[in-house]
Amino acid sequence: MRCLFQSKAIVLLKYFLIGGLIVLFEESKAQDTLVLDTLEIYKQSKSIPQSFTKNPITLATYLTQNYKRDDQKVLSIAYWIATNIQYNYQAFKQRLLSEKTSVEILRSKKALSHEYAQLFKDMCGSVGIQAAIVNGYTKGFDFFSKDTLYRAEHSWSIVQINGHWHLIDLTYASGRIECQQQVFAKGIVKLFNGRIIPRFKYVQKFNPAWLFVAPDEFIFTHFPNLKRYQLLKQPLAFEAYQAGGWAIHSHLSWFPKTYQSNPAIDAFIQQSKIEQWLLEAQEAHAINSSNHQVKGYLYYLALDSLFRATYDPQTSALIASKRYLQRMADYANIAEIALRQSVEDNNQEYKNKMAQSWAWKKRLFDSNRGHIQQLQKRSQKNTEQEALIVKIENDNLNSQQLVEKHLRHKKRQRVRFNNMDKANSEIAIQNSIIHAPRNVLLHQTLDSLEEVANALMVQKDSLLQFLDEKIQEIIYPKEQLVMHIHRGNLKALRQIVDQKKLALSLVYEDAQVLDKGWFKKSLSRADSINKVIIDTFLLTLYQKQLASQKRMQLYCKLIDNQLELLQKERSRKTQRANTLQYSIGVFVNLENKLLQYKEQLKNCLGFQQRLIRWLENEIQYMHQTIQVFWSDNRLEHYRHVKYMEYRQHIRQAENAKIHLILQKITKIKRMIIAAQS
Structure with a gap:
């Protein structure tokens, strides 16, 4: 089985960081290059006293205290996170709604993809570097070119250095999921002619190929909900990403990559959190109409933010204007409809996968x-x-x-x-x-x-x-x-x-x-x-x-x-x-x-x-x-x-996670109705 963190385009990525000097950024006009002594940065990032690893601000300050350039600081922070934070494979298998803070991540030393990106954003922000979380799609081991992607469940990072944005995936850089050896089980199979049940484990192994990846390489494996985060002069269509391979090559042959600054990203980052969620929900659903979950979840986040701002714990009631309450009700209805539809999406995905697997079975039998x-x-x-x-x-x-x-x-x-x-x-x-x-x-x-x-x-x-x-x-x-x-x-x-x-x-x-x-x-x-x-x-x-x-x-x-x-x-x-x-x-x-x-x-x-x-x-x-x-x-x-x-x-x-959110939305809707009356 292919690793969940691997993809067909990884072969194209070169291990260009380890063992020497790396040419990191190509200036679009002056053609200047910034050379990083990666080995020295790695060496200094390893020896961090335990007392400095409990707070993201303290940790980021300690990691970057000897560097003046932003690219050096970013690489030091990224290397430390990738080599010290393990992927929370158990939480991934259970499809948990994990929203730990950066302090909690440093304490547990485990994270999901969104938490990797959140920790990186917080640490970069504490030393004056602009970074953002990018949500989107990656293709799992059982995705094929004719399949439909129903969920955007991966997150990675985008960081600004010298006015230019760059792509980093710390989840992939930290390690990969591999099949377990299961030596004893394989011995039983050989002796008694049985069958083995495949088991997988997370292996932490630093992979520098996922740091500062060129956009025209990154697009083969990652597709963001917001097209502006592709960093391509002409964004790739979602249908081409699903088709993969030559469909992406054909697009890139006509529209080359760009490292130029993107005003749309700057404008988006300046917006409030609720505005970002709503814009991403609308654009993500417009890109992929089969994904209702991203729309429902982001509207739920906006609803939850409004709810927390108006909830009075002493009276257990909402204190807000009718207009504010109506806004909450609208968000709740949109989120509920979208999430209920996403349950149907999950069921349809299951049917598609069953039909696909049954077709494989019938084909092999025939x-x-x-x-x-x-x-x-x-x-x-x-x-x-x-x-x-x-x-x-x-x-x-x-x-x-x-x-x-x-x-x-x-x-x-x-x-x-x-x-x-x-x-x-x-x-x-x-x-x-x-x-x-x-x-x-x-x-x-x-x-x-x-x-x-x-x-x-x-x-x-x-x-x-x-x-x-x-x-x-x-x-x-x-x-x-x-x-x-x-x-x-x-x-x-x-x-x-x-x-x-x-x-x-x-x-x-x-x-x-x-x-x-x-x-x-x-x-x-x-x-x-x-x-x-x-x-x-x-x-x-x-x-x-x-x-x-x-x-x-x-x-x-x-x-x-x-x-x-x-x-x-x-x-x-x-x-x-x-x-x-x-x-x-x-x-x-x-x-x-x-x-x-x-x-x-x-x-x-x-x-x-x-x-x-x-x-x-x-x-x-x-x-x-x-x-x-x-x-x-x-x-x-x-x-x-x-x-x-x-x-x-x-x-x-996935359905259990959605039903849990729906229960919370139902509870909020009751409180909205009570407040309106």
Whole structure:
């Protein structure tokens, strides 16, 4: 989670104060520069006796007693506040209405943003430096460009040095909010596969980048209720600030920054407190019509100021003219209407955040569902490939069994024909090449048998060559690559989910976390390799094996025909001496080829088991990946629940604060009515 005090524009700010000299102010006309020895100022601001830190006037006097220039005094005061006053994170979480005085802030050493600015204003004023409190907007960790800002709940400072105004945010300069380490909880998560609940803490760490920030940098993160406090020659529109990024860059490219004096600020500061509140309420609401709270709260402050000036504690009544009371009644009505509307604003903000979070959840669920379906289809395809490999293997074994069965049966038949002794049989086989058989039908059958046998050997050699070339050079490396892709996808996805368990992010800034486009590309690559290489190879292999098997069956059938003819030739003594011996010799030769084919069929086995093992590993990786996706879905549901608990807490705290003010307004209205009667 991004820190609440961090923003996307902080990267643009340079740590330009620490470690050397700082060029602080750029004079618009003379181009003069004032150089501050920041290290010396920091050093002197650290060693302050405790007795001088109880009163803002005493503290400011002590901090600035050795400096003549206002910029040195301002830097000394700002550094001390940023390094000694901690942000009151607990009060921020509870959304308290904290209005401590500067003395109370120094005593507790804790402050909210408005109290930082108030202490800075009081200390600067005590040494003759004009400073003011600026109220406005900052973008929290869960703000996105299309969101609506409903509250201006941050405050910072503006200070005048040598007639020029400068921007300072002591809240951001003092430290930031970070996620707690939660080492023990993370150990439990790793051991028992649980989920961690994110916790945050305030870390005080001086950040000089938020002192004297240029207006064209400050506007990326801070937007004041009063446009004059932007210190821009042409103020930025609120819609551009909400859009952020290039919308602000585009504005600044046409209207550059300015450090010149601003008479509007001088005139505003000279007004009374009530006049300032009313003017800020009207202008702030005109800038952002979705923010009724700022209008209601500022009118309440004006009402409360008038109330305190006319309230008589002895009689518990208001002592004022009818005109004065009517003015109070008008302020009370405006404040009440605006604050009641702000309750609706808070509820609408909650609904918007819920819809946004639900959209993230649905998007991740839909994305994961798509990936799961793709994995299931690929897994089913692997299963089909396994089935085809098993069929190829079974057909191979069936072919071997058929050959073996045929050889055993025909060998017994051939022995019955071979009644000659061994020596005469060998001479007959050698002479069978010279003497042509007289039986034309037998001769044709023997020729066909030889032709089929030769074709069978050619197909067998083609099949073995196909296996040798494709398996070793293409199939094995490609299939290994596919298996590595599936294994890598599983590992990467596990890392993402494990990281979610240890550091649950309540909001999304990167669409890749939701869509996981990298996974889709990786899986598509593996799928295309598997489909093109394995499918093509297996289908070609299956077709070649079927053709070879048909040839082998035809070959065996022709051998059967030959043996039938040889059976007939036994009764014909005139041809037996020549034809029978010749046919037996050819049969022995072709039978040896059949034995050779059988052995080579055995050699074809082996690659099937290897491919099946790889395909099984791929299926296993894909099934495990599917389980991780389901785990990711459960984490997403958990994230959504926790985020909505956080937003619900904000809504309840803000509404409770508003209802408390409304109760005070109701009480004042009763007293106004009583006084008017």
